[in-house]
Amino acid sequence: MRRIGLHARSAGSLAGTAERAHDLGANTLQIFTSSPRMWRGSTHSPAEIAALRRVRERLDLAPLVVHDNYLINLASADPTVRTRSIETFRGELERAALIGAEYLVAHPGSAKGIAVEQALANVVEGIVEASRGLDPGGLTLLLECTAGAGAALGARFEELRALREVTANLVNVPVGFCLDTCHLFAAGFDIATPGGLRQTAAEIGDVLGWDHVKVVHANDSKGALGSRLDRHENIGEGQIGKEGFRRVLAHPEFRRLPFILETPMETDNDARRDIDMLRTLCQRSRTITQ
Numbered sequence: 001m002r003r004i005g006l007h008a009r010s011a012g013s014l015a016g017t018a019e020r021a022h023d024l025g026a027n028t029l030q031i032f033t034s035s036p037r038m039w040r041g042s043t044h045s046p047a048e049i050a051a052l053r054r055v056r057e058r059l060d061l062a063p064l065v066v067h068d069n070y071l072i073n074l075a076s077a078d079p080t081v082r083t084r085s086i087e088t089f090r091g092e093l094e095r096a097a098l099i100g101a102e103y104l105v106a107h108p109g110s111a112k113g114i115a116v117e118q119a120l121a122n123v124v125e126g127i128v129e130a131s132r133g134l135d136p137g138g139l140t141l142l143l144e145c146t147a148g149a150g151a152a153l154g155a156r157f158e159e160l161r162a163l164r165e166v167t168a169n170l171v172n173v174p175v176g177f178c179l180d181t182c183h184l185f186a187a188g189f190d191i192a193t194p195g196g197l198r199q200t201a202a203e204i205g206d207v208l209g210w211d212h213v214k215v216v217h218a219n220d221s222k223g224a225l226g227s228r229l230d231r232h233e234n235i236g237e238g239q240i241g242k243e244g245f246r247r248v249l250a251h252p253e254f255r256r257l258p259f260i261l262e263t264p265m266e267t268d269n270d271a272r273r274d275i276d277m278l279r280t281l282c283q284r285s286r287t288i289t290q
């Protein structure tokens, strides 16, 4: 069964948030476990966690993905930012494992002011330090590809591969990847055309390894191909377009992955429309030969 869902805004409790995602048509979801723009994390009671588990079982909501806090920059060389980032990331790992999430999605970080090699080494050390002694349970850490705005790491597959390969040997939490369709396109991977999709998929296989890719963020792109602009658009209304998404959804490697929307959603209707759009495009791809 296709897994299609969205980044769900908090509806108070974890169980309530999951229930609302289901009401909007989702059978997988992503959440924040703390305010994404504040350093302090939140705590979840055992009762709240048990309620979430029950709701997920009853409504068949899987996987549960947690997105990490936007302020975290494990690549930073600034001692204050670094200490805070590692502490906060530790909290993200602990909470995601505790609530039974399958995945924690993390942006690799920004190399602003330092060499890329140093930034990558900082990220590895940061993940190692943050995950020391952690009981990961069923949690896998996913490094997300980025649009490459500013000095953002992760717009090149080689960087993501290097991070995974080095980190995987040093930590006891499994490490994989999350692909974001908007970020791919903005980083210069032309997934909007049949040839470009084929080439990008081959590169993903060669450099990242499809086995390590676990989640797709499904976002259309406001910015042009290679613009490095991280601006999400509703499905079919951006530069990737409906046909582009239809082909991505039908691709033999992409199609086995959960698709999670992070598109502009002012109202519940916006959310329903994008979920319906992805499901409709899945249907259509069955009737059209590639």
Ligand SMILES: [Zn+2]
Binding pocket: 144, 180, 217, 262
């Ligand atoms: Zn994303």
Ligand SMILES: [Zn+2]
Binding pocket: 180, 182, 183, 230, 231, 232
């Ligand atoms: Zn983005």
